Amino acid sequence: MLYESMSFLYYLNPEKYKLRKWREDNHRNSEQIVDVGEELINEHASKLGDDIWIIYEQVMIAALDCSRDDLAWTCLQELKKQFPGSQRVKRLAGMRLEALEKYEDASKQYDSILQDDPTNTAARKRKISILKAQGKSAEAIRELNEYLEQFVGDQEAWHELSELYINEHDYGKAAFCLEELMMTNPHNHLYCEQYAEVKYTQGGLENLELSRKYFAQALKLNNGNMRALFGLYMSASHIAASPKVNATVKKANVKYAAWATNQINRAYQLAGRGTKENKCSVKAVEEMLESMQITMS
Amino acid sequence: MSIKLTTQAYCKMLLHAAKYPHCAVNGLLVAEKQKEKKKDSHSTPILCVDCIPLFHGTLALAPMLEVALTLIDTWCKENKYVIAGYYQANERTKDFRPNQVAEKVGARIAENFSEAAMIMVDSTRFTMGCYEPILAIYDHHENKWKCRDCNADCFEDWCEAQKITSALLEGRSYESLIDFDNHLDDLRNDWTNPEINKSVLHLC
Numbered sequence: 001m002l003y004e005s006m007s008f009l010y011y012l013n014p015e016k017y018k019l020r021k022w023r024e025d026n027h028r029n030s031e032q033i034v035d036v037g038e039e040l041i042n043e044h045a046s047k048l049g050d051d052i053w054i055i056y057e058q059v060m061i062a063a064l065d066c067s068r069d070d071l072a073w074t075c076l077q078e079l080k081k082q083f084p085g086s087q088r089v090k091r092l093a094g095m096r097l098e099a100l101e102k103y104e105d106a107s108k109q110y111d112s113i114l115q116d117d118p119t120n121t122a123a124r125k126r127k128i129s130i131l132k133a134q135g136k137s138a139e140a141i142r143e144l145n146e147y148l149e150q151f152v153g154d155q156e157a158w159h160e161l162s163e164l165y166i167n168e169h170d171y172g173k174a175a176f177c178l179e180e181l182m183m184t185n186p187h188n189h190l191y192c193e194q195y196a197e198v199k200y201t202q203g204g205l206e207n208l209e210l211s212r213k214y215f216a217q218a219l220k221l222n223n224g225n226m227r228a229l230f231g232l233y234m235s236a237s238h239i240a241a242s243p244k245v246n247a248t249v250k251k252a253n254v255k256y257a258a259w260a261t262n263q264i265n266r267a268y269q270l271a272g273r274g275t276k277e278n279k280c281s282v283k284a285v286e287e288m289l290e291s292m293q294i295t296m297s
Numbered sequence: 298m299s300i301k302l303t304t305q306a307y308c309k310m311l312l313h314a315a316k317y318p319h320c321a322v323n324g325l326l327v328a329e330k331q332k333e334k335k336k337d338s339h340s341t342p343i344l345c346v347d348c349i350p351l352f353h354g355t356l357a358l359a360p361m362l363e364v365a366l367t368l369i370d371t372w373c374k375e376n377k378y379v380i381a382g383y384y385q386a387n388e389r390t391k392d393f394r395p396n397q398v399a400e401k402v403g404a405r406i407a408e409n410f411s412e413a414a415m416i417m418v419d420s421t422r423f424t425m426g427c428y429e430p431i432l433a434i435y436d437h438h439e440n441k442w443k444c445r446d447c448n449a450d451c452f453e454d455w456c457e458a459q460k461i462t463s464a465l466l467e468g469r470s471y472e473s474l475i476d477f478d479n480h481l482d483d484l485r486n487d488w489t490n491p492e493i494n495k496s497v498l499h500l501c
Contacts, residue, residue: 284375
């Protein structure tokens, strides 16, 4: 039923369908959204029905991304007219102030939302975004930690915090955030793979072995994840080359690395079919793997 | 001792930054391998002929960077290139100082190529018209990175670079630019960007 209605929607109005898809996938393709959305609003507003309000919101945010304050202002006015006193619209007004770098005014806007509704997570997160935009990473991290003590299930926040820690090179704490995400999303191969990357970056034999395990886990969850495949190869190779491992461990990791090499080669062969340029990539990968095997033994 | 950039190298750097305005981006610059070291080699500048866009978003993780460096090194050897530089544009527009990532990667490249340069993109001056070069070039001297003034002399042909980069930005060519991240998402994506290279040549 769902597919029927989606294709029906597409047939009726492909632009509207595109906007919806981008909304659902949380794509930040702001220029495209502005292109499609602006035309839709200007030419076909009457045909959009109630969807027009969510489209105004989507286009407004995209317009801010593209420095189109004229368009953002128009959308905001329409939303203000339709939803006077709405916290959600107030937050959009705050985002516009952020885009204009009027951070104090934006902060006041969010504070007024929080006065009426202290549990408004969107306003709290925008305040943290302001800190980030101002380069106040330590404060952003502190506020985000406080936020997560209250809203422990907010995955977007955990992920944001992991990124903030990575940028500060605090890999231990970044790993902790990703562990939270993996616990609540055990089937998400991306979290596994990112966790493995963090562990690898942390370095040391123990972390390398952990990283190899989690690259492998990510692959189990999604065997198309090239980062996990490369990661498995790299971590196994480094472990095998380490003077601190005994012969058994070395042998096992050589096997893992060899398996990964095969899979990588296969993936490149499959991808390279037909294109002249990609043949070069295939060759480069083969040579790279060969040269690494030499250093490994 | 100094590097110069071709139009193609400059173009692809800026297209990469334009494709991901909300992210940090980084990449490598490659130069043609010199056949023999000339006696007065410090008078001939190194010409960076191409740019390989690497990542966008989180730059501070090691494994994929190692993969990219090794793979691109192999590709360089086949094409008689050498990795000669590294560029980075930070996430925040106003932040154009090199950070730990830039210094680490830069140092790694300098190990294999003593005249390596580190380039930071100054996004505050990034315009569609490209009226001035928006780079800060850092050279490696005695384990420190020293900033050098970037002007038209740092380009093989600044007028051409300005004209072509501006044209490609207007035409939104950055939408089809492929970086190493895109390649890892789908191996068919070609990080050598042959189509964009063709567009650059076409406009020359």
